[in-house]
Amino acid sequence: MAPLGASPRLVLLFSGKRKSGKDFVTERLKSRLGGNICALLRLSGPLKEEYAREHGLDFQRLLDASTYKETYRRDMICWGEQKRQADPGFFCRKIVEGVSQPIWLVSDTRRTSDIQWFQEAYGAVIQTVRVxxxxxxxxxRGWVFTPGVDDAExxxxxxxxxxxxxxxxNHGDEQCLEDQLEHLLGFIQAKL
Incomplete structure (x- = not known):
């Protein structure tokens, strides 16, 4: 069931490997659509916030692409999995609370359970996007295979x-990426 008050026209669920460019792509889309039309939502935000609170860590430093975050990544993944096992929609519900824009970009969908939750909550307005x-x-872009991270769920x-x-x-060809984003933007704008 969708949270009260939330009625998006389109929800794009982005997924991809580390350093594939999910954030880059979603930030570009948001900048073109504008903040009054488009909400950029991150499942990792409430996860990192809660993890930081429970473990006495600096939440802001867990948000950036720093060594600090990488130090805690493996444990944070395990902790997040435990939370999801207890309640698969825990982080999904948190990110949609109070969102009023008609277009939602979820930049870091990582599990089938994330997609299932959004599909059950919002149905036909869901589109999945793999970067x-x-x-x-x-x-x-700085990616190095890390056991326990890159082979985890x-x-x-x-x-x-x-x-x-x-x-x-998103292999680094700017024009190719631009053409794909223009096509996706056309689809998004048709939903407004």
């Missing part, structure tokens, strides 16, 4: 999801 990048492109949970509604290739 893909070659290992070489990801490495150029938080990174692999949607590898065999099936058919995404959209696949954005």
């Amino acid at each position: 893909v990048a070659s290992e070489q492109s990801r490495q150029q 938080s990174e692999c949970g949607l590898d065999n999801f099936g058919n995404f509604d959209w696949v954005i290739e």
Whole structure:
């Protein structure tokens, strides 16, 4: 059931590997659509906030792409999995509270249970978007395979999801990315 007051026209659930460019893509889309039309939602936000509170850590430092965050990433993943096992929609419900914009971009969908929750709550307005990048492109962005992180459900949970509604290739070709974003923007704007 959708939280009260929330009636988006379109919810785009973005997923992809670390350093594939999910945040980059969603930030670009939001900047073009504007904050009054588009809400950028991150499932990792409430997870990191709650984890920081329970463990006495600096929440703001867990939000950036820092060594600080990487120090706690593995434990934070395990902690988040425990929360999800107890309540699969826990973090999903938190990010949609009070959101009033008609277009929602969820930048870090990582599990089938995330997609299922949104589909059950919002039905036909859901679109899944996979951002893909070659290992070489990801490495150029600073990605290094980390055991216990890159082979965990938080990174692999949607590898065999099936058919995404959209696949954005972000291998470093700016024009190719731009063409794909223009196509997606056209779809989004048609929903307004």
